[in-house]
Amino acid sequence: MAGQLIQVDTETVTSAVPSVILTGINDDSVYMLAITNMDSSNTNSFSYHYPYIRFTESGIPNTTTNYEFAGKLLNSGGAFGNIANTIQDDIQLNLVHVGTGTNQTVQGIYHIYNAYNSSEFTYCTIEGVGISTSSSNNLYGGNGGAVLKQATQVDGVELSWSSSETITSGTFTLYRVV
């Protein structure tokens, strides 16, 4: 039956780690990454930070500047905006920052295409949601997409925070869509 999800890798973080790497992409299927409650070691109530995603090759993050992303910023407290960047060495996971205070965590659903095909670019869609800094406390989210403009065989993803913060919580699961 179409539309099923088969788990290929998962990690639940309960103590601080620099990043999370999920692997197991091993065919030309569409894959779906699901994230909930991603939080960091930064507890400044009035600051913010960016969650990032990179693709991995043989489990090693691709750090080249071949990433591009674009999308729409959804904001409960102000005008929506456009987000676009080229020549990046990672992808802003939600296309927008989230706050560093309590309950200002990241959740999202990301579909990944052509990853394992070494003759194609790797694409992903982005649907993420979080909350901005405590000074505004707006609901923030990103809807858009990204590409690794490199014909290479991708086998997974790496999730991390900006500014070398550690990941202190979150459940990260990679599914194959069949």
Add this chain to the structure above:
Amino acid sequence: MSNLRLINETTASSVSSVDVTDVFSADFDIYKISVVGDFTNTNQIINARFINSSGSVVTASNYNYAILSMESGNLFVEDRNQNQNYMRRMVYSHTGVDFGFVLYIFNPYSSSSYSFLLSQGTGAPSGKGTSNKGIAVLKQTASMTGIRFYNVDFTDISVKCYGLRVDS
């Protein structure tokens, strides 16, 4: 076995709201809800509220939402607000032309996290194909077990609720 587990299917006819109850639990952190149906109203939106573990519909002004509505007639609407008592615009449609929307809901059962929602829907108000992409949050650290869809007179509605199973 699929990690997308069907928890509940709710169908109803000739009702003004639909409650999907006792579907969120400690078994899952993320839920996918797919909804199709029809209603009798002229150019109307469907809204939603969570139902808490006591079975009460949450009407406190703790919801924030932001939705981009995209109409084939080249009308783009930013629908946003804060500290509201509902989550707005799961979909926007019209009598007799049906609608469909999909939600992802995060952490509803957790009593230590907010409940977040991603939405995308499509309908045809004023004879124009219209889709929406949105986000919402209930800023309460309380356990939710269900969700209500309302604000229209449903002719028919079918709601399927799935859990995204994580096997450790």
